[in-house]
Amino acid sequence: MALTRCNYCGYAYDEWNGDTRNGVPSGIPMAKLAGTVCSRCGLQGVRHERQPSPKYEGDEAEYYEQFAGKAGIDFYRNWLETSAKPVRALELGVGTGRLAAELAPRTERYCGVDWSPRMLKTAETKRKRLFKSEAEERLQLVETDALDFCSEAAFTHALCPDGFLQHYTLMEEHVALLRNLHRSLEDGGHVAVDVHLPPAGAGWQTRQRKQLQPNKWVSRRLEGETSLSRQLFRCTIDYETYVDGAMASRYRVEREFALITPKEAALLLASAGFEATRAVWNFGLVEPWPTAVPFGINRTxxxxxxxxxxxxxxxxxxxxxxxxxxxxxxxxxxxxxxxxGEAPDAPATVTLIARKL
Structure with missing residues (x-):
């Protein structure tokens, strides 16, 4: 994230919001603050560390599937079923097992990686219900950062669903993650990467509401902003739970994502040893804009x-x-x-399919 913290004096700085106490306007990079603001560290040296995105916890983890729904399940199921040989699949950002619970029974082996213990707890419950005594053999769950994941086994397919790649905001992280996937796949293996395109405009908001019980509702509101110069988009996400029409709880989290276009994603895949062969918009529900399609694919x-x-x-x-x-x-x-109509400023999910060279 754009939030940094000093491990010596504890000074934290968020580039998006600036520092009103010290008169620093929003949008000022931390490097420009060196020698100012903090008299103890001067904001210089290696002690200032970028803070990772918050893990999925609380109401965000509990209600994740309510809002993610069935998106992409049919698409990924059909993708795996076209394989001419037994499928051994790796999913980064497995979360609650939303996809894994549907796909793992159709594979020889399925491995899901996530660093949120709260999300993996839900996935563990599904795993035991699905496979019983064969749970650990059929569906492996690994709690770690995807950048640190290493597997001796070779997979035939890899999935980066739900904009997982965009949780990392630096280009070197994108390349490192895709190279990690390259090492985990067998020769000729395939990878699928979901890329989220946010709504156009500097500021935007969306709101959804789901009924959990006859007298209980949960509302999710996103207020976001997109920065082309930073190539980031940022969301403040509120989960509000209502019982009998009165608010019972509220949970707020801020998230930051890399702004990646389909063409950039194809180039990132190429830099890591993949060849993009297909681009699918909204899991095949709409046709892509020709200007957004990477060169050499989708010639069907x-x-x-x-x-x-x-x-x-x-x-x-x-x-x-x-x-x-x-x-x-x-x-x-x-x-x-x-x-x-298909508005040119509407949000979209683009799935790039690529083959390991």
């Missing part, structure tokens, strides 16, 4: 010749899209139909 259909009709192309064995009349029905008086 053939083009028509200069004087060739669709019927002639299909008869010649070409893979072209057939003509679909009347498929678009937007418009109408006095209201447009329920089919929404």
């Amino acid at each position: 259909t053939d083009g028509l010749g200069e004087a060739e009709t669709i019927k002639e192309a299909i008869a010649a064995g070409k893979d072209v899209l057939p003509y679909r009349p009347y498929i678009w029905g937007n418009g109408g008086y006095p209201l447009a139909s329920a089919i929404p």
Whole structure:
């Protein structure tokens, strides 16, 4: 995160917020504060350490699956089922086992890595229920930072779901993590990396509400800001629990994520020894913007010749899209139909599939 702390005097500084007590405006890098603000350390030397993102705890861990839902499960299940040989899968950021519980029964071996004990406790409960006496053999759960994970076994598939790569905000961390994955995969193995694109604009907010029991609700509100110059986006996330219409509890956490485009993700994968072969928007629910697709992938259909009709192309064995009349029905008086447009500033999840070279 952009939060640093001195292990000598304890002075903490957050670049996003500055330091109002000492008259430092927001957005000032810590390096510019050297020799000012703190008389004990002068903000110089190696004692100032970047603070890691907070672990998923409290209500954030408890209600994680309520808001993540089933996103990506069908996509990843279909991806693993296309493998021509038995699957040995590695998932970084396994969390509560939301994906692992659905995918592990379809694999020969599944390993999930996470550093949040609260999330892994939920995953452990699912593991015992699913596999009983074979739990540790079929679904291995490892509590560690993904950057420190090392496995002697070789996996056929690796997953970085739910924007896991973006929890690390420095480029050297991205490269180190992907190289770690490269070492963990067998030759020709595949990796899938989810990249979250936040809403456009300097400031944005979203809100969702879920019913837990007839008289109990939980609301999650995100207030975020995106910085192009820092290539980061930051969220303040509030979980509010209501019982019989009255607030019973509130949990707040701040998170910071790397802002990575699909093209940048493809280049990062290439730097770590992978070749991106496919890019999928929102797990296949929408088509990608052509300007955002990395070069050389997603060429799934053939083009028509200069004087060739669709019927002639299909008869010649070409893979072209057939003509679909009347498929678009937007418009109408006095209201447009329920089919929404794909706004260019809407948030999206891009999944890049890559092969180990």
